[in-house]
Amino acid sequence: RKEVEQDPGPFNVPEGATVAFNCTYSNSASQSFFWYRQDCRKEPKLLMSVYSSGNEDGRFTAQLNRASQYISLLIRDSKLSDSATYLCVVNDYSGGGADGLTFGKGTHLIIQP
Amino acid sequence: DAGITQSPRHKVTETGTPVTLRCHQTENHRYMYWYRQDPGHGLRLIHYSYGVKDTDKGEVSDGYSVSRSKTEDFLLTLESATSSQTSVYFCAISEGGLMQGYTFGSGTRLTVV
Numbered sequence: 691r692k693e694v695e696q697d698p699g700p701f702n703v704p705e706g707a708t709v710a711f712n713c714t715y716s717n718s719a720s721q722s723f724f725w726y727r728q729d730c731r732k733e734p735k736l737l738m739s740v741y742s743s744g745n746e747d748g749r750f751t752a753q754l755n756r757a758s759q760y761i762s763l764l765i766r767d768s769k770l771s772d773s774a775t776y777l778c779v780v781n782d783y784s785g786g787g788a789d790g791l792t793f794g795k796g797t798h799l800i801i802q803p
Numbered sequence: 804d805a806g807i808t809q810s811p812r813h814k815v816t817e818t819g820t821p822v823t824l825r826c827h828q829t830e831n832h833r834y835m836y837w838y839r840q841d842p843g844h845g846l847r848l849i850h851y852s853y854g855v856k857d858t859d860k861g862e863v864s865d866g867y868s869v870s871r872s873k874t875e876d877f878l879l880t881l882e883s884a885t886s887s888q889t890s891v892y893f894c895a896i897s898e899g900g901l902m903q904g905y906t907f908g909s910g911t912r913l914t915v916v
Contacts (some may be wrong), residue, residue: 722901733893733907781901795845
């Protein structure tokens with residue numbers, strides 16, 4: 691059974707600090723990776739894809755370690771508006787129309803003023 | 804940018820009644836999905852569609868059926884609602900492909916009493 695594991699938190703972090711969290715995935719054949727953000731009582735929204743070489747989008751940096759099967763998300767200079775739940779998502783898609791996304795249960799982040 | 808809309812947004816229904824949730828997209832995406840989200844479980848796939856009249860079961864399909872007669876509409880039906888189906892239901896769309904994330908609708912909060 692494919693699994694994506696995340697620390698549920700909450701992570702309480704002061705505004706302006708750097709915070710990082712990881713997720714691990716069980717399927718070594720997983721092919722693509724994403725971070726989603728979900729605000730309270732809202733739908734998940736794609737934050738960023740995760741590329742093998744690592745990638746950055748403003749204050750956010752995502753990294754992938756295939757050997758250890760984990761993905762990380764780093765948030766620098768955290769803002770109050772970063773408070774949300776962050777979902778780690780893995781795509782095991784192997785073609786043929788079958789759905790391959792497996793969602794972690796999320797890490798809850800609270801940025802404190 | 805409401806390329807995907809769900810209706811109704813909220814619904815309270817009685818045990819044993821049939822319920823239909825609607826997902827409508829204007830993006831002409833091939834793939835459509837129904838998820839439910841519950842505390843402690845994260846997002847779980849109910850059914851998905853990879854084209855008109857082409858659907859398949861997900862992880863938690865028991866008690867649910869779907870139909871897709873047009874590209875833009877994907878209906879989820881609870882044949883006879885039970886209290887265990889009280890949940891938040893999200894529809895998602897995707898163009899397909901490994902690096903494509905999903906776009907989610909705003910969700911339907913369903914309470915079965």
